Amino acid sequence: MIAFASPGLAATLLIAPVFGILPSYYALHTGVTLLQIGGAFLVARIADALIDPAVGILSDRTRTRLGPRLPWMIAGAVLAAPAVYFLFLPPPDATATYFLIWSTAAMFAWTLLTIPHGAWAAELSDNYDERSRVFGVKNVLAQIGGFGFFLLPPLLAPFTGTTEIAPSTMWALVIALWVLTPLSLLWAALRSPGHGGSPRQSVLARASFVSILRSIAANKPFLSFVVITILGGVAAGMGTALQFLFVQDYLKLGPSFFLVAVVGSVAMIGSTPLWLWASRRFSKHRAWAVGLALGGVVSLPLMILQPGPQSLIPLLIVMVMSGVTQGVIIPLPAAVLADIADYESWKQNTSVMGNYFSFLVLISKITAAVGTSAALFLSDILGYAPKAHGPANAVALLTPLVIIPAALHLVAAVLVWRFPLDRRRQAIITRRLTERQARAERLEAAG
Numbered sequence: 001m002i003a004f005a006s007p008g009l010a011a012t013l014l015i016a017p018v019f020g021i022l023p024s025y026y027a028l029h030t031g032v033t034l035l036q037i038g039g040a041f042l043v044a045r046i047a048d049a050l051i052d053p054a055v056g057i058l059s060d061r062t063r064t065r066l067g068p069r070l071p072w073m074i075a076g077a078v079l080a081a082p083a084v085y086f087l088f089l090p091p092p093d094a095t096a097t098y099f100l101i102w103s104t105a106a107m108f109a110w111t112l113l114t115i116p117h118g119a120w121a122a123e124l125s126d127n128y129d130e131r132s133r134v135f136g137v138k139n140v141l142a143q144i145g146g147f148g149f150f151l152l153p154p155l156l157a158p159f160t161g162t163t164e165i166a167p168s169t170m171w172a173l174v175i176a177l178w179v180l181t182p183l184s185l186l187w188a189a190l191r192s193p194g195h196g197g198s199p200r201q202s203v204l205a206r207a208s209f210v211s212i213l214r215s216i217a218a219n220k221p222f223l224s225f226v227v228i229t230i231l232g233g234v235a236a237g238m239g240t241a242l243q244f245l246f247v248q249d250y251l252k253l254g255p256s257f258f259l260v261a262v263v264g265s266v267a268m269i270g271s272t273p274l275w276l277w278a279s280r281r282f283s284k285h286r287a288w289a290v291g292l293a294l295g296g297v298v299s300l301p302l303m304i305l306q307p308g309p310q311s312l313i314p315l316l317i318v319m320v321m322s323g324v325t326q327g328v329i330i331p332l333p334a335a336v337l338a339d340i341a342d343y344e345s346w347k348q349n350t351s352v353m354g355n356y357f358s359f360l361v362l363i364s365k366i367t368a369a370v371g372t373s374a375a376l377f378l379s380d381i382l383g384y385a386p387k388a389h390g391p392a393n394a395v396a397l398l399t400p401l402v403i404i405p406a407a408l409h410l411v412a413a414v415l416v417w418r419f420p421l422d423r424r425r426q427a428i429i430t431r432r433l434t435e436r437q438a439r440a441e442r443l444e445a446a447g
Contacts, residue, residue: 001134003191004124005141006184007073011113012145014080014177017088018103019237019368020261021149021165023376024244026090026099027386029167034386036096038376044100045369048107052115052365056358059116069116070189076112077181083109084177088170111361113181118357122338126430128423131338132279136272136331143330147265149173150258163255164248219347221340221421222356228419229333229363231412232292235405237371239299242379242401249386250397251315252307263316267323268330275328284332284339285419291328292416296409298322302402307389334360336419339426346429349436375400 017025023037032040055072062068083105090098121138125131152172153163160168243261248254278287298321305311334357341356382396 001137003187005138007188008142009145010180010184012142015110016146016149020240030094032096034376035380038373040096040100042369042373044104045365048104052358052362055115056355069120072112072116076109080109084174088174115358115361128426129280131335132331135334139330140269143269147262150261153258228412228415230367231408233367234371235408237368238375238400239405241372241375251311264319264323267320268327271324271327272330283422284336285416288328288332289413289416291325292409293413295325296406299402303398339421342429346433
């Protein structure tokens with residue numbers, strides 16, 4: 001399982017700075033404005049997201065000695081090598097177009113690494129609770145990759161003299177990705193359970209793109225999942241886009257940003273067993289709903305923090321609580337989506353796992369892009385100015401950082417609570433799929 005999950009560590013190490021750091025990093029280290037970055041970010045993410053369904057379809061249709069998933073992940077690793085160099089090491093005169101081109105390339109590489117990997121994870125087990133465990137292991141390693149980026153500044157501090165995120169941090173990130181990405185893929189290829197693709201794939205028809213769109217339109221659980229993912233994704237994108245500015249520019253705690261990011265990530269990962277227990281005790285969707293509801297509340301104390309070192313401890317406390325509530329997204333949403341894909345496979349007798357995970361990545365990219373761009377646009381329109389001070393500056397930053405995401409989380413929690421696919425219904429679907437597979441195997445054996 002660790003070998004299987006290891007490529008997620010490198011993939012998240014690649015993507016975490018794109019959403020969480022780069023917009024603010026470009027604003028502080030190049031001549032690009034927040035408004036220009038917001039526009040370029042939105043265009044790049046939507047253009048890249050349109051490619052995702054094709055990756056899912058091709059992954060489902062691929063038949064090689066390495067399986068259907070691994071060849072596409074190797075292609076992503078190859079593309080990532082030049083993309084991360086140019087994206088994370090921008091020249092001082094970098095433009096919005098420069099950011100647009102190289103962020104699109106890096107995101108496409110991430111797509112090739114993650115969509116096949118997610119479909120592969122869903123195919124390792126069809127058990128309701130085991131799927132949560134599989135995605136728990138996979139996404140814990142992914143989260144380690146995410147907060148691994150924030151460990152780079154303190155590790156480099158003896159050589160750089162600072163714990164702030166600087167160009168030296170970006171150099172270390174590029175080197176780490178050049179090493180980890182190919183090594184983790186090699187380990188997965190040699191030691192993982194299978195090479196991707198469940199036994200059922202051989203007896204399921206290959207769905208066309210048109211039939212996939214039609215089935216999605218008629219799949220009510222998936223449409224509900226899409227709405228929930230949009231609300232949660234926009235909220236997460238808004239908060240992530242402005243966190244760096246909030247800590248470094250507003251609270252004046254730049255040297256402690258790595259600590260803020262790490263404690264939140266550690267709390268997020270450490271809470272995974274809690275959410276797995278809750279999903280077994282109650283159900284996936286009920287545990288997910290509770291996590292979303294709490295996530296909409298725990299960030300509200302950020303609104304009363306004032307600039308200065310006295311806010312560091314309260315900020316760390318809020319980040320720990322927020323990390324615990326965000327831990328629900330490590331094992332549960334992807335496991336719920338795998339159940340939805342099984343439901344669709346049962347209805348249509350087609351292989352759709354890669355397609356559904358491509359739609360998940362597509363939705364995640366679009367919502368993160370919309371959330372990030374909306375946060376940057378709103379903060380700019382409301383009058384936030386980097387390195388400025390005053391109550392008006394605080395309102396311009398905290399409205400898109402805290403208030404709007406909290407409202408979106410609460411609405412999403414209500415929708416998740418009413419989700420229709422529970423443990424009993426998923427068990428029925430699994431039994432019927434297994435019976436169908438057994439009949440197909442008997443017919444094949446009979447000649």
